[in-house]
Amino acid sequence: MRYNGYYFKLKIKSPQFEEAFSRYESLAIKNASKTISNNKSLYGIHPEVESKCMGLYNSGAHAEAVEKSFKIVKDKLRLLTGYESGSDAFGKGRLHIKGASADNVDLDFNKAVKFLTMAIDMFRNEKSHTSDAKIEDPIRAYQYLAMSSLALSLLENSEIKNHHQGESLLEN
């Protein structure tokens, strides 16, 4: 066994991954269809949000689940940069998200993630002023959880830029 640690950083290989996915999907369906996707409802939710918030979500505490997911994003920002707000993390914290679709849109991509984390800051502040945060609809709550999951997934592929890499463009 080459890899023993529990934490993997990996890339998929196309088209081998797609072929293997289809092959194992059909095998799994053949073997036991009932066990394949009993957590389809959790599709796309980040594992950290899933482990910390889905218990609350499933028990009907939607507002608490959503608020906790926002706090997980803030925790992640603090862990990465020492700052827990999106604007500070990308400004003073010099956070840079890798993975833009092309070099010339790297700034746009980083601004998008910055504003996503800032939106989460604002939502958290707005929702923390009431006990139920006006989230009665589980679908809406799930959509907020998906937003936090998106932010966390993007933050996983990040770095801290030094002074010479043009990061000041992100500060505005």
Add this chain to the structure above:
Amino acid sequence: MKAEEKIYKVLEKIKSKIDLAPTGSTINYRAGLEINELGTEEEILILNKLADDGIIEVTQNFANEYM
């Protein structure tokens, strides 16, 4: 649960991550923490197998994520 089903669960989890991740980016997978009914050791074994079969490429592997 049969071996194929366990492998499929790992593949399904990876797929849900790559669907969200920017194209071509590296994704993180925490064996044992991904909420898919599998244990840490099982997932590590499966990820090793997927890497050996050339389905995934493991760029880094750690025993701890906070380094």
